[in-house]
Amino acid sequence: MAFQTIRGTFDVLPDAHSSGGSEIPGSAAWRHVEGVVRGVMERFAFEEVRTPVLEPLELVARGVGGTTDIVQKEMFTVERSKETYVLRPEVTAPVMRAYLEHHLDQRGGAQRLYYLGPCFRAERPQKGRFRQFHQFGTELLGSDDPRADAEVIANMRAVYDSFGVTETRLRLNTLGDAADRPAYRDALRQYFEPHADALSETSRQRLETNPLRILDTKSPDERALLDDAPKLPDFVGSEARDHYEAVKSMLDGLEVPYVEDPLLVRGLDYYTRSVFELEHAALGAQGVLAAGGRYDGLAEAVGSKRPVPAVGYAAGVERLQIALDDEGYDFPAPPRPDVFLVCLGDAAEAAGFAIAQTLRRAGLAVDFALGGRSMKAQMKAADRAGAAFSVILGDDELEAGAAQVRDLGASEQRAVPIDRLAVELARETAA
């Protein structure tokens, strides 16, 4: 094998296959998943945006945050003349860029946008975690209404409901406003500084750069320390508090279940107020299916003169697929040809090629074997292709002007005049 997919990437093939430890669904399954997602988005009246995979390095650095792991060590950069571009590690900052660049606020009202596409992070690949992975998500831009938060969460929930993925837990918290952050950050620093010895190296570093991230720790020792640490909710101002309460009561009203987690913070710098994660029960702590929050500070962080209140979430397609696999999700059968042409001899092959054209113009899906194979081989191919009918064409049929049409399910066949094939088969396959 001369070449292979680079580390952490995979091919999507007609059939499912395993790429190392992960099962890569076939292309029909991908289309189905994408279709269901799009269907939910349309019911929520979210409109699609497609942004480039390549973005300016600075957009990502400023949008996602310079202290995050993504920016510090997980970006794929591309040098081109004097510019440095980056393969997008997430899509929120690019969507905000597009919103600002094209003045989408001028379309009037809050913009309900969604996206679906590949992202890139130079992480160490693991099960359900790739260097080129796929995300979908929504961004509701231009509203600070708590209903926007609830709407986005309800949309996220609706996607998984549509797939019947119910073994999940929604965790919810509020980070307060940007103005609330410094006081809490200082309080955390003050609390942890005497305990610096007990902290891991990364946590010590975060104490300097981004103390909130210490709340993310999984170390039991540090967890214990957190018990007595200053609590984020105590530092949330009254406006953000009211906003949070409103979001919660709306979720209650929608009967969207959630649990509050005052230790929940998000990895990316741009979040304010609401933050949330949807985790899959079976996949455990690593199994975050989707996550998001409000990011009222992002627009200005990427250069907007005016703030743009916004809220959204991002979801991993590969993780959704693992969850579906886990729950034994029943994928619809991939499309199969209506007709498989079986041609015997040069004259029949020539005639059959033209007949394929005619049948396809009539809307039928038509397959046939190349290379002048034996009838047995062609019938076998028809069977394997899952065709509903085979149309058999040899010298006898050409002379008679009627082909043999075989129902491969019922194993019955009859002669049909060649110029009647399109209408007869169209009628048969429609039934």
Place this chain on the structure above:
RNA sequence: GAGGCUGUAGCUCAGUUGGUUAGAGCGCCUGGUUGUGGCCCAGGAGGUCGGGGGUUCAAAUCCCCUCAGUCUCCCCA
């Protein structure tokens, strides 16, 4: 970035204490049916045993290096 595990046909895997031309099942191709699929039977193609080096009369098997995959930690969707 740290640690563990695994690399033998397209796929899933055997391969006994190192010993001749490296096997099975499935899949693929051909034939059994001079023009009929699914079942069955027979035959066939397909492998520099991940790569390189070493030990040995002899290496898929032992040693070293390397590459790839994978899992855990880290982090994240």
